[in-house]
Amino acid sequence: MNALNTVEYMHNLGVQAKAASALMASASAATKNKALKALARLLRENIAPLQIDNAKDLERAQANGLAAPMVDRLRLTPKVLETCALGCEQLAAMPDVIGEIIGLKQQPTGIRVGQMRVPIGVFGMIYESRPNVTIEAASLSIKSGNACILRGGSEAIDSNKALAKLVALALVEAGLPETGVQLVGTTDREAVGQLIAMPAYVDVIIPRGGKGLIERISRDAKVPVIKHLDGNCHTYVDDPCDIAMAVKVADNAKTNKYSPCNASESMLVARAVAADFLPRIGAIYAAKGVEMRCDPEALAILKAVKDAQLAEATEQDWYEEYLAPIISIKLVDGVDEAIAHINKYSSHHTEAILTTNHQHAQKFLREVDSASVMVNASTRFADGFEYGLGAEIGISTDKFHARGPVGIEGLTSLKYVVLGDGEVRS
Numbered sequence: 001m002n003a004l005n006t007v008e009y010m011h012n013l014g015v016q017a018k019a020a021s022a023l024m025a026s027a028s029a030a031t032k033n034k035a036l037k038a039l040a041r042l043l044r045e046n047i048a049p050l051q052i053d054n055a056k057d058l059e060r061a062q063a064n065g066l067a068a069p070m071v072d073r074l075r076l077t078p079k080v081l082e083t084c085a086l087g088c089e090q091l092a093a094m095p096d097v098i099g100e101i102i103g104l105k106q107q108p109t110g111i112r113v114g115q116m117r118v119p120i121g122v123f124g125m126i127y128e129s130r131p132n133v134t135i136e137a138a139s140l141s142i143k144s145g146n147a148c149i150l151r152g153g154s155e156a157i158d159s160n161k162a163l164a165k166l167v168a169l170a171l172v173e174a175g176l177p178e179t180g181v182q183l184v185g186t187t188d189r190e191a192v193g194q195l196i197a198m199p200a201y202v203d204v205i206i207p208r209g210g211k212g213l214i215e216r217i218s219r220d221a222k223v224p225v226i227k228h229l230d231g232n233c234h235t236y237v238d239d240p241c242d243i244a245m246a247v248k249v250a251d252n253a254k255t256n257k258y259s260p261c262n263a264s265e266s267m268l269v270a271r272a273v274a275a276d277f278l279p280r281i282g283a284i285y286a287a288k289g290v291e292m293r294c295d296p297e298a299l300a301i302l303k304a305v306k307d308a309q310l311a312e313a314t315e316q317d318w319y320e321e322y323l324a325p326i327i328s329i330k331l332v333d334g335v336d337e338a339i340a341h342i343n344k345y346s347s348h349h350t351e352a353i354l355t356t357n358h359q360h361a362q363k364f365l366r367e368v369d370s371a372s373v374m375v376n377a378s379t380r381f382a383d384g385f386e387y388g389l390g391a392e393i394g395i396s397t398d399k400f401h402a403r404g405p406v407g408i409e410g411l412t413s414l415k416y417v418v419l420g421d422g423e424v425r426s
Contacts, residue, residue: 010194014201016179021147029096035174036092040085042166053162073129084135115414119145121203128209131159144411154187196221228397230347231261233379236338238355239270246354252378262382290325297331318345350382371404
């Protein structure tokens with residue numbers, strides 16, 4: 001597809017999405033849920049055909065020398081497809097928030113003023129690798145009453161096209177426009193440039209992928225972007241704390257899985273508990289092959305741990321998102337120094353305090369400037385499903401419009417509604 005045709009093609013997708021968005025917004029909860037249940041059924045009925053299309057992507061990826069973890073992300077196994085189907089059913093079972101009026105208050109003039117939750121309109125999503133994101137985005141779009149334009153990675157084009165066909169069938173079966181969810185069918189990179197520069201048709205862009213992709217989208221977009229760049233999450237072990245609990249949580253926050261953006265990358269430890277806590281967590285990290293990059297004080301304590309992989313931390317380590325079995329460790333005087341360090345070095349994603357002091361916990365919750373702030377829990381909980389959102393379309397470290405895991409409510413806006421009985425302003 002040449003550049004001129006790509007511009008025209010994307011323009012047409014935008015026109016169709018804008019027209020479909022009005023019908024998606026006005027759809028009843030029953031209609032949207034019917035589409036979601038139909039999509040779940042179609043996914044289960046088409047496991048074999050989907051795997052045939054998926055095999056084309058896998059074969060091409062391996063021939064192109066794509067790294068094994070990336071190839072694995074492309075794989076549409078029966079288990080992955082069943083998870084997608086269950087996600088659709090879970091969304092269908094959730095309450096419909098569209099049209100809900102909140103905060104309705106009577107004013108002295110007699111009018112009542114509140115806010116109504118409404119769909120954003122059209123969102124564009126740009127993502128890499130995982131074709132299951134096509135279903136996650138489509139199902140959230142349907143439930144939230146939005147239209148969407150999806151642009152998956154070129155490495156998953158055959159899988160994404162096959163999944164998008166099932167989404168279109170489910171929409172039509174429920175009486176919704178098949179253009180309510182559209183997949184960009186070209187791998188031309190110019191399509192991305194067009195999608196992020198169509199404010200007449202697209203209300204918000206959601207990039208989901210590597211830092212390079214998100215930086216490019218953020219730099220070049222002419223419509224608002226919901227995004228996060230890094231997940232440099234912190235776990236702070238306070239004085240006082242339950243040492244056994246702190247060891248358990250700090251272990252999970254780092255080693256439950258290394259690659260997600262909500263894994264802890266940095267650990268701060270109050271000096272008063274360091275001699276008791278660090279050897280215990282250090283032994284666990286050593287056994288699991290986690291490299292510990294430490295300030296001089298932490299290094300001195302951890303040198304006694306058998307088989308510990310230790311290095312002296314550099315200034316850059318305090319900023320780093322490793323996505324690997326590496327963690328930076330620093331000793332601090334207490335909660336004030338921990339908060340100051342986090343607010344300076346963190347990516348404002350997710351931070352946790354492990355403490356038995358209620359005042360310290362409340363101070364940490366109030367003063368740490370991140371999208372998710374936790375007390376006595378693993379940072380790995382920063383996830384739309386774990387938060388009870390049903391699903392998430394991504395995580396935002398922005399302060400507008402959505403912050404933290406972005407679920408159905410993050411894909412909506414609030415407009416003021418005024419209910420009167422003939423009142424006039426004097």
